[in-house]
Amino acid sequence: MFIKTKIAGVEFNSYVLNASGPNDSTLEELEIIAKSGSAAIMMKSCTVEPRKGNPEPRYVRLPLGSIQSMGLPNKGYQEYIKFAPQLKKFNKPIIASVAGLCTDDYVKMVEAFQKSDVNLIEVNLSCPNLEAKPQVAYDFEQTEEVLSRISGLGKKPLGLKLPPYFEFAHFQQIAELIRKYKVSFISCINSVGNTLIIDPETETPVIKPKKGFGGLCGDYIKPIALASVRAFYELLKDKVSIMGVGGVKSGTDAFEFLLAGADAVQIATTFEKEGASCFERINKELEELLKRKGYASVQEAKGKLKYL
Numbered sequence: 184m185f186i187k188t189k190i191a192g193v194e195f196n197s198y199v200l201n202a203s204g205p206n207d208s209t210l211e212e213l214e215i216i217a218k219s220g221s222a223a224i225m226m227k228s229c230t231v232e233p234r235k236g237n238p239e240p241r242y243v244r245l246p247l248g249s250i251q252s253m254g255l256p257n258k259g260y261q262e263y264i265k266f267a268p269q270l271k272k273f274n275k276p277i278i279a280s281v282a283g284l285c286t287d288d289y290v291k292m293v294e295a296f297q298k299s300d301v302n303l304i305e306v307n308l309s310c311p312n313l314e315a316k317p318q319v320a321y322d323f324e325q326t327e328e329v330l331s332r333i334s335g336l337g338k339k340p341l342g343l344k345l346p347p348y349f350e351f352a353h354f355q356q357i358a359e360l361i362r363k364y365k366v367s368f369i370s371c372i373n374s375v376g377n378t379l380i381i382d383p384e385t386e387t388p389v390i391k392p393k394k395g396f397g398g399l400c401g402d403y404i405k406p407i408a409l410a411s412v413r414a415f416y417e418l419l420k421d422k423v424s425i426m427g428v429g430g431v432k433s434g435t436d437a438f439e440f441l442l443a444g445a446d447a448v449q450i451a452t453t454f455e456k457e458g459a460s461c462f463e464r465i466n467k468e469l470e471e472l473l474k475r476k477g478y479a480s481v482q483e484a485k486g487k488l489k490y491l
C-alpha cells in the first residue's frame with residue numbers, strides 16, 4: 184500500500200511530516216526535511232523581524248518527551264519567502280508558519296506568503312513561550328480579529344496551529360470561528376504551555392526562560408492531542424483537514440491519530456531526537472499496521488474510532 188492523503192486539497196504522499204518546531208529554521212535544515220520521508224516541508228514559525236529566541240538552556244529532552252521555551256528563534260518572514268522557490272524542486276508541499284506578535288504582524292505575513300511559492304499557510308495562534316504575550320487562541324476575541332483580517336487575502340489555504348483545549352465549550356467556540364472564516368486545516372496541538380520540570384539534584388527548573396515555565400511535548404501530551412483531534416473531527420468532519428501533533432513516535436501512535444480523525448500527523452520531539460529518518464520509519468510502520476488490520480487505505484480507517 185502506498186499511503187496518500189490530502190490537506191486542504193493539497194496532495195501529500197505520506198501520512199507523516201515535520202511539525203513547525205525543531206530543525207526547520209535554516210535553508211539547510213529545510214533541505215534535509217525536503218530529502219527525507221516527510222510528506223511536506225514545514226517551516227519554523229516566523230515573525231516579522233528575525234529573532235534570536237530565549238536564553239539557553241531552552242530545550243531539554245525528558246524520559247517521555249521534552250520541555251522547551253525556544254522563544255521563536257527564526258530568520259524573519261522575508262527569508263522564508265526567499266527559501267520557498269529554492270525548495271520547490273523537491274516536489275512536495277511547502278508550508279509556511281506565521282506567528283505574529285500583534286494582529287498587524289499576522290496580516291503583513293499572511294499577505295506576503297499569499298504571494299509566495301508556499302502551498303499552505305499555517306497560522307500559529309498558540310506559541311506559549313513569549314514573555315507577557317498570552318497565546319492568541321486562548322482569547323477568542325483576538326482570534327476572531329486575526330481571522331477576520333487574514334481570511335480573504337489570497338487563495339492559498341489557511342490553517343490554524345491550535346493550543347490544547349480542555350473544555351467542550353472551547354472546542355465549540357473555536358470550531359464556530361473555523362467554520363465562519365472558512366479555515367481549511369488545523370494542526371492540533373501545540374505544546375502544552377507553561378509547564379514546569381524541576382531537577383531535584385540542582386533544585387532548579389531544567390530550562391532557563393520564564394523561570395523554568397515551558398511547553399511540554401512528546402508522550403506526556405499524546406492523550407491531550409488525541410482528544411483535540413477527536414473533538415474537532417466530531418465538530419468539523421468534512422469542513423476542515425486535521426493534522427495531529429503530540430507524541431507521535433511510531434506507526435501505532437499515528438494509527439491512533441488516524442482513528443481519532445487526523446488526515447496526517449506532524450512530528451517534533453521524535454524528529455529532534457532521531458533525525459529525519461523518523462518520517463519514513465513511522466510512515467512505513469503505519470502502512471504495515473494498516474495492511475495487517477486489513478485496511479486498504481488511510482481513508483478507510485479515518486475517524487473510525489469505535490465506542491464502548
Ligand code: RRO
Binds near residue numbers: 255282374
Ligand atoms: O519557538 C517556540 O518557543 C515555540 C513556538 Br513558536 C510554538 O509555537 N510552540 C512551542 O512550543 N515553542
